[in-house]
Amino acid sequence: MMRRHAGAWLVSFMTLNATLACMDAERSVPQSPAEGPTVTDNGNLDRRFYERNFVFASVAADSVFIVPWLMQTVDHRDTVMREAQGWLARGGVWDGFYDEQWTTGPTRAPTRLVPHLGLQLFVRSDDVIDGILYEEGARSLELVLGDANPPWTGARGDTYQVLSGSAYLLDQRIDGMILDMARASAGPLPPSGDWAFLLSGDSAHFVLAGDSEYGGDIPPLYRAWGVHEEDRMQWPEVRVDWERTEAFPPARRDVPVEWHVWSPDGSIEGRLEAISAEMQPGEGAGPLLPVRALFEVIGDVAVGEDTYGVRGLLVHERR
DSSP states (O other), X not given: OXXXXXXXXXXXXXXXXXXXXXSOOOSSOOSSOBSXXXXXXXXXXXXXXXXXXXXXXXXXXXXXXXXXXXXXXXXXXXXXXXXXXXXXXXXXXXXXXXXEEEEEOOOSOTTSOOOBTTEEEEEOTTSOXXXXXXXXXXXEEEEEEEEEOOOEEOTTSOEEEEEEEEEEETTEEEEEEEEEEEXXXXXXXXXXXXXXXXXXXTTEEEEEEESSOTTSSSOOOXXXXXXETTEEEEEEEEEXXXXXXXXXXXXXXXXXXXXXXXXXXXXXXXXXXXXXXXXXXXXXXXXXXXXXXXXXXXEEEEETTEEEEEEEEEEEXXX
């Protein structure tokens, strides 16, 4: 997709900004939360979580350029709490350029994304997000979403869709792929489960998504999907074992840094290793604190007789 003329983008934003809050800025977003505790008038049970993430990734030579936008909406009875975070990772250096939390009034469509401060959204007439623009002072970073592959759907109604796309950093254009994912849940905790977006050059890409957080009585079960040229692949039962961990003292937890990916039927197997990371401790009563870790990973994925060298993003979260 070619980038629109800058003036056209700004005029488009001025026209759309007043109406975006009333528009459905979704591709394939779960409209009802996954199964959870029965909703009552009891504190934290009376809320819904909606998670929407966009990850741009481009692999060139021996490096990867990653732009994750992670967005969450918490729908309470009387208010809607929103948060969005954006990073730019290249050459092993992570730059967290956006981190905002804000509230809006009650709405019948809390999954709709809304602009805030330097975060601007561009929406087509059919209510599909066309681009994401961050502008603050002299800084400008734009993602343009292109052609979409058919979406994948998880066991709980979560959706994952990979699109072609481009990132514009000032006057530099970088072509790559974009993962658009959406999850929802009801009850005291937001959607859980680690996930990854992996690229093998420009010919193949893979998505991994866990159904639960680590540390429970039952190990997380993953689903995996992949595309190689015109071939679409999926694996309904995949395991991801931690091969090596390292201490993260701010959260008083160990975090994984190497992973073994495998399926019981032997149809897929891979190994991943973290080569850079952005880790954030959360707030809590302790002694163990929540943690979110964004890892730039490298490794390989074997499917049958084919082996793909992959690079990309793995997101690990413990609450």
